[in-house]
Amino acid sequence: MNHSLTNFSQRRRWAADQAISFLMQQGVEHPHVLSLGAGLVDAASLPVTEAIEAAREVLAEEVRGQSALQYGTTQGELRLRQHLADYQTRIEQTSAPAAHRVAVADEIVCTTGSQQLLALLADALFDPGDICLVAAPTYFVFLGVLEGVGARTIALPADEHGLRMEALEGELQRLETAGELSRVKLIYVVSEFENPTGISLSLERRGQLVEIAKTWSTRRGEKIYVLEDAAYRELHYDAPPPPSVWSFDTAGDTVIHAGTFSKSFSPGLRVGFGLMPRELRDAVNDLKGNQDFGSANFNQHLLADLLGSGRFAIHAEQVRAAYRIKRDAMLAAADEFFADLPGVSWVHPHGGLYVWMTLPPHIVTGFDSPLFRRAVDVEQVMYVPGELCFGGPREQRQCNHMRLSFGVQSPEGLREGMRRLSQAVRRFL
Amino acid sequence: MNHSLTNFSQRRRWAADQAISFLMQQGVEHPHVLSLGAGLVDAASLPVTEAIEAAREVLAEEVRGQSALQYGTTQGELRLRQHLADYQTRIEQTSAPAAHRVAVADEIVCTTGSQQLLALLADALFDPGDICLVAAPTYFVFLGVLEGVGARTIALPADEHGLRMEALEGELQRLETAGELSRVKLIYVVSEFENPTGISLSLERRGQLVEIAKTWSTRRGEKIYVLEDAAYRELHYDAPPPPSVWSFDTAGDTVIHAGTFSKSFSPGLRVGFGLMPRELRDAVNDLKGNQDFGSANFNQHLLADLLGSGRFAIHAEQVRAAYRIKRDAMLAAADEFFADLPGVSWVHPHGGLYVWMTLPPHIVTGFDSPLFRRAVDVEQVMYVPGELCFGGPREQRQCNHMRLSFGVQSPEGLREGMRRLSQAVRRFL
Structure with missing residues (x-):
């Protein structure tokens, strides 16, 4: 701990x-x-091109332009929320099998990326020592957010269908026996193409998850919420995702669905959103009122225009096509350079931005590991160490994984990156 | 307290x-x-017009456009921070008397309006029970932010030159005697055209304030920071403001200067910024990393273009001209409708957006008061009750003031609003 932090708050130190x-x-x-x-x-x-066209339309007419440049509301621009509600409803209807939960603008809050929604929810729910159940591994930045509010995370096993439901129930049972059920506030799942594994929660488990949360909410005497992080929902390359976890919460009192335009359109506009039960919407609104009283209104007008005109859907299709090529390029390079390495395996993702690679247990991948230093300093290639993605006690984290992103590099860059990485790995086999 | 809040965090309840x-x-x-x-x-x-021109320029060239639509950094777009540093340096040099502190990009963080900076600073500094010294009255939304992190506020008297320095020193002395000096983290001042009073901190007191903070930091053994909220700095109608409080902190270790483009350009773009000592910049960056890892990058590119091209400065001049007319209209209407009312007085602001009106002590103005109900329900005019703007214990708040904004209404609307309000007030004299 840096000495100069003594004058700061506990939150800042966390x-x-x-x-x-x-x-x-x-x-x-x-x-x-x-x-x-x-x-x-x-x-x-x-x-x-789409951005300049949307800006032109939003600013073409004086009164509308002025309204986009004025303060918005904390909850977010109504037209955008209406389009989002329609879009959400339509996606559920056209998923396989079709779901029929209807979204309404009033349950939506617009945020500065979905990251701000995750942070506001953490702020709203967790006092220090409260518990969040997560998959092992999961999105490491959210683990940082939870740490930042002093929450405890409990990491539960996942398999190729996502978070394991019997592990979830077992843990809730264990916590009840230990007298800690009252501290459980939230179950966090990245439902589509999880960051880092690329794995989606299976259709069957989506319904089960909502059931379990409701059953255990009753036993707890207060709600245990489910936060469904659907940041990668638009980035499917083989088949559209099944109905969301949110669609199974027909009473609308358990699931928060977090979405964003950062991956499917533009992170620079920083528009995210969430659908959530009323008391959480109020909590998020109140906290956001203090935090910034509303994300950029202009950007919300742009997105409303893009959703309303159908240009967003067209662009999302193009994005999928571009990433599909890159996903395939990374997987081909994995086959080319890693297939003959004993004990090395990886997940074939159907969407998202990541390939999760597992090395033999004795090869650790962390920032301080010889492999990471070799990769960065000699082979000039970087990855995200898998251990960052594990909640719970540090000593229980798995240390032999790597999260590999195909988001940034070209197909050629991906092949070269994978070649370099395989060189580094070979040295430690 | 709403029963359903029991499942939420202390932060949410606050x-x-x-x-x-x-x-x-x-x-x-x-x-x-x-x-x-x-x-x-x-x-x-x-x-x-300015917004669409800036959007066109930022998006005209493919690579630059893509970089504006990509993720930015948590601290903010470097080009914008460089322009902000130049702008800050230039304003200080051209103030009367000229100041010569030079700003650098590295001490600047860009935020979602200056509100987010205020909230992040509160998060960084205050544990529950820590103390913030403020003027009475002051910006009520920041009082809410302080309440939201469990901080205590102590409201100190101000006069026509702003916060009174002997009152500040007296309070610090009192807190030291009471063994509470270690809890004092921050002195908050709205240096230019305070919201709600329109009063600016005098030149003499700016230097004194920095001196006092430094002296008492030494006595405390840890830094007591000064947060200078300069949201209205550009909105001067009679003469440019003196050098900032920040300019007196030549060592750069005490003052945070918070600015925004919301009042002088567009609140819909939601771009604010702050200059601050290094350890606070790190704290704000780390907290903001969890909160949203960066405000909208696109908007920061727009503002960089507007500052760099000089279009911002031209627009700010137009804004001043427009508000000057409205300020004069509200003051003329005050003269017309309130001058003959015994015990009613108001401040003539040289900038900002507000006229602070004081009624005889027996006329309370709060949300529950007969005057507020009469004004809203019968006369159809609304104001902000002055009591909201007082920190410290509720029973010590002054209840006979009104904050009147000339931001939104036209000159005719302002006259009509003031006429209606005078009708409501007359009834209670």
Whole structure:
């Protein structure tokens, strides 16, 4: 702990030393390193033309332009929320099998990326020591957010169908026996193409998850919410995802569905959103009122225009096509350079931005490991160490995985990155 | 306290029942009420043409456009921070008397309006029970932010030159005697055209304030920071403001200077910024990393373009001209309708958006008061009750003031609003 932190709050101390800062620092200090780490999106896919057209339309007419440049509301621009509600309803209806929960604008809050929604929900729910159940592994930045509010995370096993339901029930049972059920506030799942594994929660488990949360809410005497992080929902390359976890919560009192335009359209506009039960919407609104009283209104007008005109859907299709090629390029390179390495395996993702690679148990991949130093300093390639993605006690984290992103590099860059990485790995086999 | 809040965090409970929500609710429920309450900006002054020109330039060239639509950094777009540093340096040099502190990009963080900076600083500094010293009255939304992190506020007397320095020193002395000096983290001042009084901190007191903070930091053994909220700095109608409080902190270790483009350009773009000592920049960056890892990058590119091209400065001049007319209209209407009312007085502001009106002590102005109900329900005019703007214990708040905004209404609307308000006030004299 840095001495100079003594004059700061507990919150500030909890926010220190986040892995993401170290990763970004590595990027700055090693500009020539080929990054398979960064979760940035493909630059060539960014919608420059669509953005200028939307800006032109929003600003073409004086009164509408002025309204986009004025303060908005904390909850978010009504037209955008209406379009989002329609879009959400339509996606559920056209999923296989079709679901029929109807979304309404009033249950939606617009945020600065879905990250802000995750942070606001953590702020709303967790006092220090409260518990969040997560999959092992899961989205490491959210683990940082939970740490930042002093929450405890319990990491539960997952398999190729996502979080394991009997493990979830077993843990809830264990916590009840230990007298800690009252501290359980939230179950967090990345339902589509999880960051980092690329695995989606199976259709069957989606319904089960909602059931379990409701049953155990009753036993707890207060709600245990489910936060469904659907950041990668649009990025499907083989088949559209099944109905959301949210669609199974027909009473609308258990599931928060977090979405974003950062991956499917543009992270620079920083527009995310969430659908949630009323008391959470009020909580998020109140906290956001203090935090910024509303994300950029102009950007919400742009997205409303893009959704309303259908240009967003067209662009999302193009994005899928571009990433499909890159996903295939990374998997082909994995076959080419890693297939003959004993004990090395990886997940074939059907969407998202990541390939999760597992090395033999004795090869550790962390920032301090010989492999990471070799990869960055000698082979000039970077990845995200898998251990960052495990909640719970540090000593229980698995240390032999790598999260590899195909978001940023070209297909050629991906092949070269995978070649370099295989060179580094070979040295330690 | 709403029963359903029991399942939420302490933070969420602290954020409940903010005055701003009630005010906005009043606006929604009484759409025909003429509002002298809202702190929105003049719609006609909003820069529709400038915004589309900036969007065109940022998006004209493919690579630059893509970079604006990609993720930015948590700290903010470097080009914008460089322009902000130059702008800050230039304003200090051209103030009267000239100051010569030079700003650098590295000490700047860009945020979602300056509100987010205020919230992040509160998060970084205050554990529950820590103390913030403020003027009485001061910006009520920041009082809500402080309440939201469990901080204690101590409200100190101000006069026509702003916060009184001997009162500040006296309070610090009192706190030291009481063994509470270690809990004092921050002194908050709205240096230019304070919201709600329109009063600026005098030149003499700016230097004194920095001196006092440094002296008492030494006695405390840890830094007591000064947060200079300069949201209205550009909105001067009679003469440019003196050098900032920040300019007196030549060592750069004490003062945070918070600025925003919301009042001078467009609140819909939601770009604010702060200059601050290094350890606070790190704290704000780390917390913001969890909160949203960066405000909208696209908007920061727009502002960089607007500052760099000089279009911002031209627009700010137009904004001043527009508000000067409205300020004069409200003051003329005050003379016309309130001059003959015994015990009624008001401040003539040289900038900002507000006229602070004081009624005889027996006329209370709060949300529950007969005057507020009469004004809203019968006369169809709304104001912000002055009591909201007082920190410290509720029973010590002054209850006979009104904050009147000339931001939104036209000169004719302002006259009509003031006429209606005088009708309501007359009834209680």
